[in-house]
Structures are given as structure tokens and as C-alpha cells.
Amino acid sequence: MKIKKEEFGKFENTAVYAFTLENDHGVTVTFLDYGCTITKIITPDRNGEPENIVLGYDQLVGYLNNTAFFGCVVGRVAGRIGGAEFTLNGKTYSLAKNENDNHLHGGLKGFDKVIWDAEMKENTDKVSVKFSYMSPDGEEGYPGNLKMNVTYTLNNDNEFTIQYDGISDETTVLNVTNHSYFNLSGDIKRDILDHELTLKSNQYLELQENLLPTGEFAEVDGTPFDFRQGRLIRSGAESEHPQNQLAGGGYDHPFVLSENRNEEIVLRDSDSGRQMIVETDEVGVVIYTSNQLAGDDPIYGVQPRKHLGICLETQGLPDAVHHGNFPSWVLEKDKAFTSVTTFKFGLVE
Template identity: 35%
Template sequence: MRGRNIGPAVLTAALATVAQPAVAADAVRAPFGKLADGTAIEKVTLTNDNGMSVTTMALGASVQSLSVPDRDGKRADVVLGYDTPAEYLADPQYFGATVGRFANRIDRGRFPLDGKQYQLEINDGPNSLHGGKQGFDKRVWEVASVESGPTASVTYRYVSADGEGGYPGTVTATATYSLGRDNALHVTYRATTDAPTIVNMSNHSYWNLAGATSDTGSMDDLLTIDASAFTPVSGTLIPTGEIRPVAGTPFDFRKPTRIGARVRDGSSEQLRYGHGYDHNFVIDGDAGTMRRMARVEDSGSGRVMEVWSAAPGLQFYSGNFLDGTTLGKGQHIYREGDALVFEPQLFPDAPNHPDFPSARLDPGETYTNSMIFKFSVADD
């Protein structure tokens, strides 16, 4: 049989087809309802070819859902949230949100900067929490870019005006979510400013690896936190300034430990203050270097999530204030211990503790906080 002569143009096209990888992940924009005032909210869904998808929305640059397979290949949404954008504002729990300008608490909402004392909005007892009454989580962000390809991504953008919430300087912030073939959600926060200010952004997703509408909570999950120390707090959950070793305390998660085994240990003043775990862990290794912070495993589904970041600290919150009054997706009631929050970030109240990693941001600098949420299944 005589061979067919392939001309140069045909050969080039054939080689190009072979060389170009198939699109591994798609990004799709769509409407996601409206707020009470009529403001339309967009959502962007990232989907890969390994059974994982994540939907984010412009309100709060938030993770609205994230579906991954279990050990049997069955997919489930593993983040808590609501079915409509209006519910996120009507019953705020920071579900999936980008929190800032300053994630976590600032003592009495006050901090010094260049000889001036600033007063922030108070919204958590005597303190300021997650940027105040109208933090980044309650703002509608611009959808700045959406891309499909080997990695799918969406970038949201928000400009925070000078004086917003009491913070100095106009800050331009971005939140980028990306998903490739590796079933890992990459989240990168960046910010610039036109005047000296403070910035500390993080993600506040609530994770239930059994499924967001599961009847199973998270207290039986096995948790590892790669931290030899944590920052104890006062009765209003403000760090005392001490860096305390976790050894011999209920905060020692250096080996896989069932979360519920010690969460009700009333002999721990710290657990009494937080109604459970709501504390910053000082992650081992060099801050500024991407490293594993935590690993959580749900034995029922076999799902595993690892948290990676270059941030110095990880706030671990065990869902202590979900009191059964919150109706989430599918009218599912969320109760105490139903989900876990892992926030890579600077230490709480950092502007009032010179020995803590600095939250200061000056003009000409770029604040960056990158984190990865890696999903897999445990070996049987």
C-alpha cells in the first residue's frame, strides 16, 4: 500500500494539534440573583476534568460552593453557604468570604500608625472584626478577568476608599481563584495603597468534608496542624502577646487528632474563652515560604483537605457560634461544630503587637497572601 503524501501545511496543523493540550478547566460566568436593592450579583464556576468544581461570586469575592469526589467518586458540595446572595447579607456568617481590610480582630478597633491613633468600626463586642460592619465580605467586587485553559481562573477587584471602616489610605484589592487538574483551589490576595495603612486578607470558607447538607458534622474529623505554638487570647479573643507552646495542651494537633476529643475540655481557659477553637496557630517553618499548615480528613467520605500558605499564622475556628438559627443551602440547619474554618493570615491584632509580623502596607509595595486548598481521598 502506497503511503499518502502529507504536505507541509497539513503536517504543521497535525503537529500543532498534538502539541496543544486539551482544555483542562473551564470558567463560566452566570447570574446569581440580586440583592434586596436590586444589585445583580455574578457568579463564576471553575470546573476541571477530575470531578472538581468551585463556584465563586462577586459579593464578598466569596466561595459559594465547592464540589469534590469522595472515595467512591461521589461528588458533594463541602462548603457552607446560602442559595441566594441576599441571604449572605441578611444573616452574615462570613460564609466563603474574602475578609478584610484586616481579617480577624483588632482590640477595641484601635491601632497606631505613624504617631496617629486610628479608630475602626466596632462590630464584635468591644472589638473590630474582619474589617468592621461593612468589610470586604459585604462589598460587591468587580469581575476583573475570567480565563479557561490548563488552569481556569477568576479575578475579582475592589477599591476600598480612604477612611472606609476607619482605615487610612485608598486600597485596591484583588482576589484570584484558580483551578487546574490537580484538584487544588489556589487563592491569591493582593493589595496596594496610596498611603500607609494596614492590610490582612484571608478566606473564610466553612468546610464540612462530609458535605454541606450532611447530617454529619466535623467533630469526628482527624486534624493535623503543623504548629508548635499558638497565641493565647483574653476573654474578648484578643491575643495577649504570648507565644505559647502547644505541647501538653488541647491545642497540640501535631499528630492527627479527632477534633471533638478535646473541644469540650472545660479545664482549658482558652477553650472556654473561644467556646471551642478560635485561635491563631504559629505555623512551623519560615513565613514567606509556601508550606503545609493543616490537614483534615473525614473518615466517612474519605475526603482529605490540606491547607498550604506562606503566611505566618493560621486561624482555626471550629464553628462554635453556629447555633442552629442559620438556615443554609437547601434550608439545612447549621449547628455548632458542623464545619471548620482555616484562615492563613497575619496574627490577630498585629498592629498593636510590635513583636508580631507586621501588617503595615506602604505606597509602592504589594501585599500578597497566597493559599492552596488541596483535595484528595485517604488510602483505605
Template identity: 40%
Template sequence: MKINIIILVASLSIWGCTASQPQEEATNSVSINESKFGTLPDGQETTLYTLKNRQGTAVSITDFGGVITSLIVADKEGDMADIVLGFNEVEHYIAEAPYFGAVIGRYGNRIANGQFTLGTDSYQLATNDGNNHLHGGIKGFDKVLWEAKSFENENAVGIVLTRTSPDMEEGYPGNLTTEVTYTLNNENQIVMEYKATTDKTTVVNLTNHSYFNLSGEASNTILDHVLELPADSFLPVDSTLIPTGELRPVAATPFDFQTPAVIGDRIDHENQQLLYGQGYDHCWVYKDTTDQMKYGGSLYHPQSGRLMKIYTMEPAIQFYSGNFLDGSLTGKSAVAYQYRTGLCLETQHYPDSPNQVAFPTTVLEPGQTYQTKTIYEFGVK
């Protein structure tokens, strides 16, 4: 049976903002610029690809970890700013980054005790998050160099990243050949597409781990952002952030974002016993869990007017409120990333699915093709 999992990573569109028109007139074509991004400990050189369209929107991506290092979009006044957390040098991504902007694999999110069974075979993964496995292990897809190839046509520009993860890398079975494509077009859309095949039964759950701050100032917290998630249930977790297996209604809990709500109002809700880890790091389950394209939510920053909409064919989304940022990491523009100065919205399958048979499967068989596409759509209001 062919697996066709489709996510959509980023569509940037400035709706109804006449102030942004000067940005559109600045240039009439797409462009791509390549520059050196640093040297890995083994001597390999890394490259930074900066994609730009005629709207002035620009996204920079490195072949190390498929990391989105910057994403520059307009606010309601037409002023441009970088709305993702990150670093200016590859060395920081090697040593420090908590998955900033990276491709996450083979399995995004947590697997209990780093263990799972496929048929009669049991597998032990690295336990890099307490007793659990997180985001692909000690050296996941975020910590490897991908082969990159750029492309350009009249209306779009992008890069294709490819890599084969060898059998038993980080404990996962099968040689997994993966392709990730980033595209920026003149409709102001950034599209991230994933494709993977295996020669042995394995598990796959790919996503992107960008930290957003729509204010464009990473010294600000995300508590004033307004979040909407059309999800009527979420996955309660234990003290190690592994789902208990229950799907609990969001109604009358701090997880209810079915109507847009200020994050700071919800995160300080009186029902704090649900919020392990000093905030949100949970999986919301959409009302529509089919693989059909659906509206996945929105994030809005009232002061700047920046609005991000999400569309996805995934059954769930992980909202992480930057709970483990503590000021110890200094990012771009010499800004220290403090507690809750960035958030993640990761469309994906459920955490710990390989161990919970009631959850949607993440198993990929030989002969099947895993395909995903995820869109974040940016505008102003």
C-alpha cells in the same frame, strides 16, 4: 521595602483513587458558567461564576464579597458532594452570613477596641464584635460588590476580582487597590491569589473564611474530623478573644495537633479554661514563621475519606470550630447550620498585630505591594 506575603488558597487533588477516574473521563476540558445571583438593595446585579475542570471538581464564586458559595469534590468512592457551608441567594449573604466563604479585609480577625496607631496618627475602626473590630468592620470586603473578569485557557479557568477600597472606608487609611484571583486547573487545583497597593500607610491582613465540612453533609458536626497543625505554639486570648501577647507552647494542652487528632477528643479536653467561646477560635503559630512555603496542616474525614492539605507562606493559622452556629441559619438544601457543623482554617498574620509590636507586621506602605497566595489541597485516603 517590598512586601511579598504569600498564602495559597486551594489545590484540589485526588490522590490514588481509582474510583474517581469516571469523574475524570466525564469531560475533557475546563469550563466556566455565569448566572445571575440576585440583586443588591441599591439595584446592582450580582453574578455567580461556576468553574469546572475535567475531574468534575466545581467551585462557585460570586462577585459579591468574593464568596465561595460551593465547592464540590469527590469522596473515596468517587461520589461528589459540596463541602462548604453557604446559601443559594445573595440576599442571605447580605443579611445573615457569618462570613461564609468570603474574602476578608481589610484586616482578617480582631483588632482590640477597634483602635491602632501608625506613626503619630491614631485610627478608630468600627467595633462590630463587642468592643473589638472584626474582619474589616460592619461593611468589610465580604459585603461589597467586586468588579469581575473571567479567563480561560487550555488548562485552567478562573476569575479576577478587583476593587479599590476608598480612604477611611470602615476607618482604614489609604485608598487600597485590591485584586483577588481564583483559578481552577486540570491538575485539580484551586488557587486564590491576593494583591494590594496603597497610597497611604495602612494595615492589611487578607484571608478567606470558608466553612468546611468534609462529610459533605452539613447536618453532621465536624467533631469526627481529624486535624493536624504543625504548630508548636498558639496565642492565648482574653475573654473577648484578643491575644494576650504570649506565645504559649501547645504541648500538654488541647491545642496540641502536632500529631493528627480527632477534634472532638481535643475540644472536650479537661483543660477547658483555655477554650473561650465554647470551642476553638484561636491562632496557631507555625514552627516556621518565615515567608517560605511550608506544610500548614491537614483535615481528614475518615468516613468519606476526604483529605484536605494546607500549604502556606503565612506565619499562622486561625482555627475556628463553628462555635457561634446555633441552628438559626438555614443554608443550601434547606439544612439548618447547627453548633459545630462547619469549621474554618484561615492562614493569616496574627490577630491584633497593629497593637502588638512583638507580632509580625501587617503594615503596608505606599510603593510596596502586598501579595498572597494560599492553597488547600484535596484528595482521598
């Protein structure tokens, strides 16, 4: 097990560093202190060939100009807040409108657009980097001085763990996730339409035209949203189901997890033989199949296009501040928040 640190670029005259965690089995994870952004995850295919399985850029400028949130931690609140405002304890808070009339992924300067403090830790069986950031009261309109820690850990069982910890000196709202786009083909050789996703979920949230939840929980039975026995992403991308069409040909939907910490999310690519198991303590996961992905900046030499990656955003349910029937995002004053998601890399049996 080892860990490496090197300069990646400069942001506002401040050096941005890349950290690489490496285990004894050919798995490496590279990420930046800018936005806690994961830039590469290298895993071997069934022939032992190590290749990158996430979308990203070779240079910092790509991330500075990026609107797709490649690999970063998003917050204080991941997802959309309708009307860019919410009421908490009788007070209304106005947030930045950075997606039409909505607030998206923490606003204009969310967790993804700041440099975090970093502390490296090395052990014989695991290596980690603990990132820290103090989000001041009023930043992007949110109440409370919020101290956040995000810890990335890789072990010799090929498990990569993300742990989020937060505490605020005022009651506030918090809903964080990592926004990596996965493509298990390796080095973006193919799109993700023939990736198979298995998901322990009986319900998903219906979306409105603006991609905000209607508030209705829809049953997955008999629909392209039933991943309980495994389903190719292609089946949703090519579906005539109104919800798949509304999302732009695929998925951009929150799913309610029926189990936690029990192989509840499994992504497979039969051609490369790669498999990734995701386990979390979060109530849900947003599945996004990059239906809106476009632009001119090459992604590791590949032109951006639809269905080039899939996001598995473990988190609370979007726009929960406007739906009393959703689990709450409210973080009480001086009460600790902790959330853990683990990605286990391996091969299809």
C-alpha cells in the same frame, strides 16, 4: 476545564453573579462577585460521589443577612482589633465597633459586603476569576486608597488557589483571609467533630475572655492544641482546657505555622475519605470550629448549630497592631502586598 457565569440575585439593584470553575476530575468551585464569597466546593468522596464541602446558602439573601461570614474575603483586616483603634506613624485611627468594643473582619462594610469587578480567564490546564476592588481612603476608618485584587484559580491537579494582591497610596494596615467553613462529610451529613486536623505548629496564641490575644505565645506540647501528629476536633470540643472552654467548646485560636508551602495544614474525614491539604505563605492560621454558629436560616437545608464547619483562616496574627512581638500588618505606601494560599482536594491514602 471550563468556567460559567450566571446571575445569583440583586444587591441594591445591582446584579450579583455566581462564577463556577470546573476541572476535568469532578471538582467545581462556585463563588460570587459579592464579597468574593465561595458558596460551594464540590469534590468526590472515596466512592466518586460528588458533594459540597463548604457551608453556605442557596439564595443571596442568606449572605446579606449572614453574620458568620460564610465563604467571603474579609478585610481590610481579618480578625479583631482591640478597642477598634490603632496608631500608625503617630496618628490614631478610629474604626467601627461591630463586635462589642472591638472591630471585627473589616467593620460594617468590609470586603465581604461589596461587589467586586470580575475578569474571567480560561486556559487548557486552569481557569480563574480575578476580582478587583478599590477601597477608598477612610473607608471603615482605614488610611489610604487601597487597590485590591483577589484571584481564584482551579487547575487539573485539583488545586484551588487564592491569591491576594494589594497596593496603597498611603501607609496603611492589611491582613486578609477567606472565611470558608469546611465540612468534608459532604452535603453537611455530619458535623466536623470527627474530622482529623494535622497542623505544623509548635505555638498558639492564648486568648482573653473577649477572644483577643493576650500577647503570649503558648507551647502546644501536652495540650489539645498539639495537632502535629493529627488530632480529632472532638478532643478540643470536649476538653476541659481553659482555652477550649473560653472559645465556647472548641477552637477559635491563632496558630503560628512552623513551615510554609509544605503540607502544613491537612484536614481529613475518614468516613467520606476526603482530604484537603492547605499550603500558604502566611505566618499563621486561625482555627475556628464554629462554636458560636446559630440562627434560623438553614444552611443548604441544615439547621445551624455548633461544630457544623471548620474555618482555616490563613493570615497574619490577630490584633498585631497592639503587640510589638507579632509580625507587622503595616503595608508601606506604594509597596505591593501579595499572599497565596492553596487548597488541594484529594482522598485519604
